[in-house]
Amino acid sequence: MKRLLSVVAILVLAASLLPVKGQAGLRGAFDPISNNDDLIRGKFSPTLRGVPTSGAGTAASPRVERWIGFVTLSSVVGSESVGEIWLYRNVSQAFAVSGLAPVPMLRDPNGVVSYIDPAWSKDGKWLAYVRTDNSVSAASIYVQQYDTATSTDGSVALGSPILVADGTGGVHHRHPAFNSTATQIAYDSDAFGPSIDIWSVNITLDATAHTGTVNEASRTRHQMGLDQPVLDGKAEFKPAYSPDNSKIAYVTNRFGAFQIQLLTPTANGLGETTVASENNPASITHDNPSFSSDGTKLYYDAPSNQDPANPQDIWELNLATGAKCNIFIDLAGDVDPNVSQYVNTTNDGTPFNYFVFISQAGGFGVTIWRGESIQNCKPALPMTVQITPSQVDLDRAKDGDQFTAECTFPAATIAAGYVARAANQPNLSGLPEHPKEGVRMRRSIIASPTMLGRAMDPQLTDDSDCSDMDLLALSGVPDVPTTCFDVAYYILGAIGDYSVKVDTTLNDQHHMLIRYNRRAIQDRIVALGLVNKYVGIEMRAYSNRVGQQFLGFGYIRLNKKNTAGSTIALQQNYPNPFNPITKIQFAVDKPGNVDVRVFNTRGELVRTVANTWYPQGSHTVSWDGKTQSGGHAPSGIYYIRAKSGGNADVIKAVLAK
Numbered sequence: 001m002k003r004l005l006s007v008v009a010i011l012v013l014a015a016s017l018l019p020v021k022g023q024a025g026l027r028g029a030f031d032p033i034s035n036n037d038d039l040i041r042g043k044f045s046p047t048l049r050g051v052p053t054s055g056a057g058t059a060a061s062p063r064v065e066r067w068i069g070f071v072t073l074s075s076v077v078g079s080e081s082v083g084e085i086w087l088y089r090n091v092s093q094a095f096a097v098s099g100l101a102p103v104p105m106l107r108d109p110n111g112v113v114s115y116i117d118p119a120w121s122k123d124g125k126w127l128a129y130v131r132t133d134n135s136v137s138a139a140s141i142y143v144q145q146y147d148t149a150t151s152t153d154g155s156v157a158l159g160s161p162i163l164v165a166d167g168t169g170g171v172h173h174r175h176p177a178f179n180s181t182a183t184q185i186a187y188d189s190d191a192f193g194p195s196i197d198i199w200s201v202n203i204t205l206d207a208t209a210h211t212g213t214v215n216e217a218s219r220t221r222h223q224m225g226l227d228q229p230v231l232d233g234k235a236e237f238k239p240a241y242s243p244d245n246s247k248i249a250y251v252t253n254r255f256g257a258f259q260i261q262l263l264t265p266t267a268n269g270l271g272e273t274t275v276a277s278e279n280n281p282a283s284i285t286h287d288n289p290s291f292s293s294d295g296t297k298l299y300y301d302a303p304s305n306q307d308p309a310n311p312q313d314i315w316e317l318n319l320a321t322g323a324k325c326n327i328f329i330d331l332a333g334d335v336d337p338n339v340s341q342y343v344n345t346t347n348d349g350t351p352f353n354y355f356v357f358i359s360q361a362g363g364f365g366v367t368i369w370r371g372e373s374i375q376n377c378k379p380a381l382p383m384t385v386q387i388t389p390s391q392v393d394l395d396r397a398k399d400g401d402q403f404t405a406e407c408t409f410p411a412a413t414i415a416a417g418y419v420a421r422a423a424n425q426p427n428l429s430g431l432p433e434h435p436k437e438g439v440r441m442r443r444s445i446i447a448s449p450t451m452l453g454r455a456m457d458p459q460l461t462d463d464s465d466c467s468d469m470d471l472l473a474l475s476g477v478p479d480v481p482t483t484c485f486d487v488a489y490y491i492l493g494a495i496g497d498y499s500v501k502v503d504t505t506l507n508d509q510h511h512m513l514i515r516y517n518r519r520a521i522q523d524r525i526v527a528l529g530l531v532n533k534y535v536g537i538e539m540r541a542y543s544n545r546v547g548q549q550f551l552g553f554g555y556i557r558l559n560k561k562n563t564a565g566s567t568i569a570l571q572q573n574y575p576n577p578f579n580p581i582t583k584i585q586f587a588v589d590k591p592g593n594v595d596v597r598v599f600n601t602r603g604e605l606v607r608t609v610a611n612t613w614y615p616q617g618s619h620t621v622s623w624d625g626k627t628q629s630g631g632h633a634p635s636g637i638y639y640i641r642a643k644s645g646g647n648a649d650v651i652k653a654v655l656a657k
Contacts, residue, residue: 028440028448028547029375030329031092033068033356035364037102041073041080042366045117046356047338048090051124051148059417059545060424060435062344064090067154068356069105069118069127070368079111082134085118085127087155088368090356103153105146117175121182122341124148125207128164128176128185138167141176141187143203145210159210164201165189173199175238179245184218186248188237191221196235198222198250200265220269222248224261236261238288242295243341249277249289249298258285260300262319278322282306290339292353296320299355301335304328314357316373325377329369330446332360346374346546347417347437375547381413383420383552385539387451392518394531394560394567401518402457402497405539405554406511407449413550414508418543421500421510423473430476434508437543439550442495449512449541449550454520456496468499519571519651522558526569527587527618531558565645566590573623573640577654580625580632584609586642586649587618595643596621598633598653606633609640625655 034043049067057063067087074082084107089100106115106129117130125145132139145158164185165173176187186200202218205211224236234254241248248263260277277289277298284306290299298317304310304326311333316325328334339355346352352372359369386406409420414436419425422441425433440448447455471477501511525535534557541550560567571585588594596610607628610621623640627633635657641650 028542028544029373030361030369030371030547032362032364033090033093033368033370034070034088034102035362035367036093036100039072039086039102040365041075043088043368044071044083044358044366045336046070046358046368047118047120048340048356049087049120049124049154050122050341052150052154053342054090057342057344059345059347059437062354062545063342064354064370065124065340065342066090066150067124068368069120071116071118072102074107074111074114076109076111079134082108082111082114083116083132084108085115085129087153090370092370103155105155105157106144119176119178121178121205122180123182123207124154126178126182126205128178130174130176132167132172136172138170139172139174140167141165141173141185143176143185143205143212145205145207145212162203162205162212162214164203164214165199177239177241179241180243181245184245186239186241188235188239188250194233196237198224198236198239198248198263200248218267220265220267222263222265222269222272224252224254224263224272224274240289240291242291243293244295247295249291251287251289257283258287260286260289260298277319278317278324284308287312288336290337290355292339293341293343299337299339301337301357314355314371316377325373327371327373327376329359329361329371332362334359334361334369344372346378346548347435348415350374350378352546372546375542375549378548380540380549380551381416381418382410383413383539383541383550384408384410385537385552385554387537387554387556390555391557391559392522394522394558394569395562397518397522402515403451403518403521403556405449405451405514405516407514407539407541407550407552408509408511409550416548418548418550419508419510420512421473421502422470422498422512424544425473425508427473428476429472432506434506436508437545437548439512439541440544440547441498447496449514449539451514451516451537451539451554452521452524453538453540454516454524456498457515457517458496468501470500470502473500473502517572519569521556522569523571523585523587523618525556525558526567526589527616529589529616531560531567531589533557560647562647565647566592566594568594568642568644568647568649570640570642570649570651572651573653577656578625579655579657581622582625582653583620583622584640584642584651585618585620588614588616588644590645591615592645594619597641597643598623599639599641600633601637601639606638614644623653 047069048065052066054066055061055063071083085105087103114132119128128143130139141164142161144161147156171191173189189199190196202215204213236252238251239248261274264273266272284303286302301312304313312335314327314334314337335358337355337357340353343351354372388404419436421438424438425436497515499513503509537554539552567589569587573582573584594614597608598606609623638653
């Protein structure tokens with residue numbers, strides 16, 4: 001009976017940890033929106049629909065747009081480049097969620113007509129889009145009204161489409177954008193010849209009669225300060241209005257690499273001024289501008305670290321100061337941000353906008369994600385760290401040894417609205433608690449918390465009682481004994497090895513004890529040549545909801561008596577068990593010859609993996625499961641030994657076929 005209750009308790013814990021329950025984002029500030037559906041061809045051009053919204057507008061329940069419009073590609077064979085416009089619920093779908101399937105809005109079942117470039121009016125009633133064909137031989141812009149009822153998923157068309165820019169004759173009108181009052185649309189067009197220019201036209205929309213008119217007399221080609229009708233052959237495209245409509249951001253190659261400029265438009269397109277969005281921008285592609293809700297910041301995508309060899313990331317640019325922040329999830333590409341019009345705040349009152357974007361993060365394919373800038377752009381709050389053991393004798397270290405980091409928050413961090421525990425407050429415990437945000441403890445995408453950038457140990461060591469995992473707070477079921485490893489680990493995934501000391505005095509002085517694999521930390525210290533020295537160890541973590549970062553430092557000393565030769569340290573091979581190849585990582589604190597060999601349980605040599613000179617640092621070699629003669633080694637246990645300068649280290653590996 002106890003065993004059954006244990007499983008039930010852990011299942012409750014699993015449910016409370018799912019991002020769809022609001023406990024935590026998949027990676028703090030970031031959540032996948034569209035990774036569980038049948039639209040396998042990817043998603044593009046996400047655009048937030050301003051109304052209706054969900055959420056109470058508090059730190060615990062932020063206000064977000066209910067729906068996101070996006071483009072996906074047709075599944076009709078031979079028409080794979082034909083676009084379709086759909087709606088998605090703006091809810092994290094890191095795990096399977098019932099009732100949140102995407103809803104089609106504009107699609108041709110025959111795969112002939114293509115619908116792309118969706119853009120919503122601020123009030124969420126009107127959708128601007130481009131209608132074209134498979135080869136984009138011409139492109140026209142339309143506006144269509146849709147209902148906003150949640151019962152219909154807001155997908156019911158009202159009235160007829162309104163033609164805004166006619167592409168008949170091979171003209172390409174693209175990337176429509178509403179101003180804040182839906183009285184003007186800006187777009188880019190090649191209507192004036194070989195150049196692509198920014199145009200605008202005034203419109204009048206009647207949401208009651210579901211009709212609209214276009215003021216042709218107002219249609220304007222914006223000449224960007226040139227004030228001449230000379231064709232320049234350059235491109236100005238992807239316009240985005242500032243919230244007060246005084247500026248239009250756009251992308252241009254007029255100055256070489258694609259850059260973002262800011263246009264102050266005039267009614268006739270003459271006498272206009274343009275300025276660069278930033279001084280001395282890097283010579284890399286800047287694309288897809290979108291303003292923050294107050295107009296003080298610009299979001300766009302550009303290569304990570306401004307290195308053209310890197311994948312794209314989302315960037316935040318402060319237009320007044322020029323300060324930039326690189327917003328990233330992992331090493332996958334992140335593009336096409338669309339910023340929310342709604343302002344939310346962290347527990348300490350820091351305002352932020354959510355934005356949606358396209359990413360390949362997490363191995364989910366080309367999908368829609370939601371994020372914000374707090375995790376990457378807001379300075380880390382302090383965290384107190386005590387590491388035990390603080391000293392390790394490398395000559396006596398054993399496999400399975402761990403470092404434990406005891407983390408607490410100082411008063412200033414607690415006052416900012418955060419607690420050093422896995423659960424947010426209040427929680428399922430039913431205890432009186434101050435509203436606080438907890439620490440992200442799952443390890444998916446990018447691990448948190450980390451020591452020296454290394455993830456906490458995934459192998460849970462406490463095999464008798466999970467109550468110290470803050471089970472009362474996460475499940476409401478206190479002190480239910482269970483086997484942490486075989487239930488919690490496999491149901492919840494790689495949550496890591498941690499425990500929580502709960503402060504019952506209601507002073508929020510909780511402690512987290514987070515365990516790290518000794519070899520992972522040891523490898524880094526040895527690689528840096530810091531044996532027999534006290535080393536300051538950086539600890540980072542981030543919060544469940546907004547991804548607020550925390551930073552602290554502890555100290556470790558690795559002691560070794562024999563310092564005449566190199567100190568060598570092996571990490572556990574990965575994967576383990578393996579078939580057919582495993583990676584073996586080792587570190588040496590001095591340059592020299594390193595001999596890596598594989599032995600069977602009888603002590604017989606199976607394979608020499610490496611026997612050559614290496615510089616100081618961390619290195620990786622591989623064993624393909626073959627013997628010295630080239631045959632396949634049988635399944636079983638093997639020992640991998642690395643030697644350098646008279647010192648050696650050994651790990652155990654398992655070959656499974």
